[in-house]
Amino acid sequence: MSTPVDPLQRLATLLARLPGIGEKTAMRLALALVRAEPEYVRTLAEAVGSVHETLKLCRVCCDLTPTEICARCDDARRDHGTICVVAQPQDRMAIERAGVFRGVYHVLHGVLDPLAGVGPAELRVDALLRRLQSHDGAGAAQDAVHEIIVATSPNVEGDATALYLSRLIAPLGVKVTRIASGLAVGGELEYADVTTLHRALQERRSL
């Protein structure tokens, strides 16, 4: 740009640092903000600026929450004896959206990835172990944890994380399970990739 500090270019450059936002998209968003109602832009700026103050990690499950203890951990109607372990908050959201799980969660904030320097110490594994040893930290005496469902993604890192957790937790006498992987429901076998097909055959079940 020819002007030394063009605020439009500067905003676009900042936006382009967000994941999945390229330079062109960033400029499109910056221009949309210029055209947007001042009221909306002000609200958005405040919401962005306050994100670190308003959100923290749930004291029990490490999910992002504006409160000390998240809504799931604080819900007495849920089964606090079954913990679904996920890599990221968005995985928890995806499972909640499906509306079939009534237990509680634990967010690791990553998966084991030695090449990227992510070992057990970088994940919220300690907090998970503490939940198994003491009773569930939320509210009064809850059921002891009887099952850990590892719902990390079915890829190398997700599988390694699941295996690691199972070796760590099984000796404590808690059942560790893994979400199933195979053909997507409604998908066409013909179009499934080789690895998925391989896994779907390996994990076949008797009817």
Add this chain to the structure above:
Amino acid sequence: MSTPVDPLQRLATLLARLPGIGEKTAMRLALALVRAEPEYVRTLAEAVGSVHETLKLCRVCCDLTPTEICARCDDARRDHGTICVVAQPQDRMAIERAGVFRGVYHVLHGVLDPLAGVGPAELRVDALLRRLQSHDGAGAAQDAVHEIIVATSPNVEGDATALYLSRLIAPLGVKVTRIASGLAVGGELEYADVTTLHRALQERRSL
């Protein structure tokens, strides 16, 4: 969401109002902001919040600029007798990036689109006409305008806008031209769409 005001969900909802940002992308961006460095998030929030104060329309060409007159209009080395008319600031940027045009610009901020209620009054047509009648508003006595290149996109609205401008401006004795359309350079004829192929044939040139 179960909590009444979840700041994460609120931020995602605000982000999803931006063009091309769906709900999932918005949540991904919101989570990225939670994880980003506070310094970056603060800077971004300020840049978003100040976008309306720092950017205005160039007094001459109506492009977005932090100054009274934009860098192009203020540049005496450019040919102020040739005005390239574009629909949006991002079109001006695309042409500047190509680095082949040394004239000045005029940004209409839209194209004629009667179905969407956009008529000539909604575009910066008056400002363009004023540039043709007086001399170029930027700096001292400049060359009189001798050519208007209409560089709106080659679709129904862009073509209609070009035709409208040509009928309006030609009587003033100023040459009005239109950017060429046809096959993309480096593209394969075989994959060109029917309309482009049609236009490329219609607008064939003698060699």
